[in-house]
Amino acid sequence: MIEAHNLDAFYGQSHILHSIDFHLAEGESVALLGRNGAGKSTFLKSLIDAGPTVTGQVNLLGEDLHQIQTHKRAQMGMALVPEDRRIFPMLTVAQNIEIGGHAAGKNNPRYTLDDVVEMFPMLKPLLSRLGYQLSGGQQQMLAIARGIVSHPRLLMLDEPAEGLAPVIVDELADTVNALRKGGTRGMILTEQNVDFARQTTDRLYVLDVGSVVFSGTWPEFDANTDLIDRYLVL
Numbered sequence: 001m002i003e004a005h006n007l008d009a010f011y012g013q014s015h016i017l018h019s020i021d022f023h024l025a026e027g028e029s030v031a032l033l034g035r036n037g038a039g040k041s042t043f044l045k046s047l048i049d050a051g052p053t054v055t056g057q058v059n060l061l062g063e064d065l066h067q068i069q070t071h072k073r074a075q076m077g078m079a080l081v082p083e084d085r086r087i088f089p090m091l092t093v094a095q096n097i098e099i100g101g102h103a104a105g106k107n108n109p110r111y112t113l114d115d116v117v118e119m120f121p122m123l124k125p126l127l128s129r130l131g132y133q134l135s136g137g138q139q140q141m142l143a144i145a146r147g148i149v150s151h152p153r154l155l156m157l158d159e160p161a162e163g164l165a166p167v168i169v170d171e172l173a174d175t176v177n178a179l180r181k182g183g184t185r186g187m188i189l190t191e192q193n194v195d196f197a198r199q200t201t202d203r204l205y206v207l208d209v210g211s212v213v214f215s216g217t218w219p220e221f222d223a224n225t226d227l228i229d230r231y232l233v234l
């Protein structure tokens with residue numbers, strides 16, 4: 001579905017990502033693990049062209065994205081739920097969800113508010129509450145709900161479990177897995193929470209200082225017993 005080849009990314013003079021090769025097949029869910037500052041967010045932003053300057057190749061469904069702007073990439077089915085969630089504090093939950101629909105192209109399918117509430121039942125009693133009145137877990141659910149209204153082909157979640165209580169992380173894992181089963185056709189998820197990533201993805205990449213240092217399945221990751229200590233323990 002999406003592939004990056006020899007991707008480098010820069011913020012001004014700072015060279016952040018180095019020769020990244022990445023691919024995700026239709027229907028797959030893939031994790032990107034790494035410490036703070038490893039380059040996980042930069043990679044997601046590079047795929048959708050939201051900030052860094054990027055060189056190398058990025059293809060979505062075989063189409064070269066080089067000349068394609070961010071909003072067009074969104075219309076082609078890419079959605080990024082950013083780490084800071086960006087909930088509109090003075091809009092209601094329902095309005096925040098509806099705004100997500102604007103990312104879709106005019107003729108693309110999108111979910112209705114009722115569809116979204118069915119997928120995120122915890123939001124149902126909160127629909128008229130204002131964004132700033134939500135807890136961290138509720139905000140994260142809302143951010144993902146807003147990300148999926150446009151019926152994305154590729155859903156990118158940047159550290160969705162960050163800062164959430166364990167019981168909410170479990171609930172979030174169930175929700176993400178339900179999305180995987182129910183029509184989201186590809187998912188990339190960055191995480192520092194290895195257990196959450198393991199529960200919600202098919203395989204993983206590990207990034208360190210802007211380079212891929214491991215790519216494989218979870219059993220292969222587990223067989224490399226030093227990976228966690230070398231690249232993931234803070």
Ligand SMILES: Nc1ncnc2c1ncn2[C@@H]1O[C@H](COP(=O)(O)OP(=O)(O)OP(=O)(O)O)[C@@H](O)[C@H]1O
Nearest residue numbers: 011014016034035036037038039040041042043083
């Ligand atoms: N807008 C920016 N301008 C300059 N440098 C940036 C910018 N955003 C990130 N960086 C730098 O790029 C590097 C990678 O950051 P990035 O946010 O991609 O890492 P990350 O793996 O997502 O980390 P975290 O888990 O802390 O979010 C870091 O050194 C960071 O300081």
